[in-house]
Amino acid sequence: DINYGCPVKQVACKGAGAGILLDLPKMQAMAAEIVKQVSIPVTVKTRLGWDHQSIKILEVVQRLQDVGVQAVTIHGRTRQQMYKGLADWSYIGAVKADPSIHIPIFGNGDIDSPTKAVAYKDKYGVDGIMIGRASIGYPWIFREIKHYHATGNLLPPPTLAERIETVKKHLTHAIEWKGERTGILEMRRHYANYFRGVTGIKQYRSNLVTANDCKTIGDLLDEMMQKRSDGD
Structure with missing residues (x-):
């Protein structure tokens, strides 16, 4: 192409x-x-x-x-x-x-x-x-x-679980391709799009764009999912 x-x-x-x-x-x-x-x-x-x-x-x-x-x-x-x-x-x-x-x-x-x-x-x-x-x-x-x-019918939007799973997959591939530091930095611009329209996660999104290592990002995503599952 x-x-x-x-x-x-x-x-x-x-x-x-x-x-x-x-x-x-x-x-x-x-x-x-x-x-x-x-x-x-x-x-x-x-x-x-x-x-x-x-x-x-x-x-x-x-x-x-x-x-x-x-x-x-x-x-x-x-x-x-x-x-x-x-x-x-x-x-x-x-x-x-x-x-x-x-x-x-x-x-x-x-x-x-x-x-x-x-x-x-x-x-x-x-x-x-x-x-x-x-x-x-x-x-x-x-x-x-x-x-x-x-x-002729509209599908419902993706669930939070789908969004989080895709973010993790995207981050993994970004790091495989460009290394951990660059992969994490370039991923920051995507979080707003991935979680657009999802309520109650503003602080998590802010923390994701300042996190500097994979474990912290993974923990934030898991906590986000757990909080939603608990109805918080």
């Missing part, structure tokens, strides 16, 4: 990520070479354009399709917007509806609930939806969307 959508300054302003949208022939040539060199399907994620004066997303997808890219995900913002403002799905829908496009088109941007996911899929006719920020600290959004799409 080629990332032609990253808006971060250090990436885009060097001609990579969304910066490649300023040079469509180069973008096409790069994608073509990757398609030639690998034996698996190549897909691309991109944005509408560099700014609103340079939106050429239909041409972008046509060029990618022509060199063998198998699917494209479109984020409904320009690079200039970063993550501000609303994603404009009208461009995504127009690409999907264009008769020249025959590869799958996925939409991305501002999807943060099962109802919105299904409504946007139906309205804009996309083949699927990519979830980004809404899944950070809330991986359950995927099962909720799938269930709502299949049944």
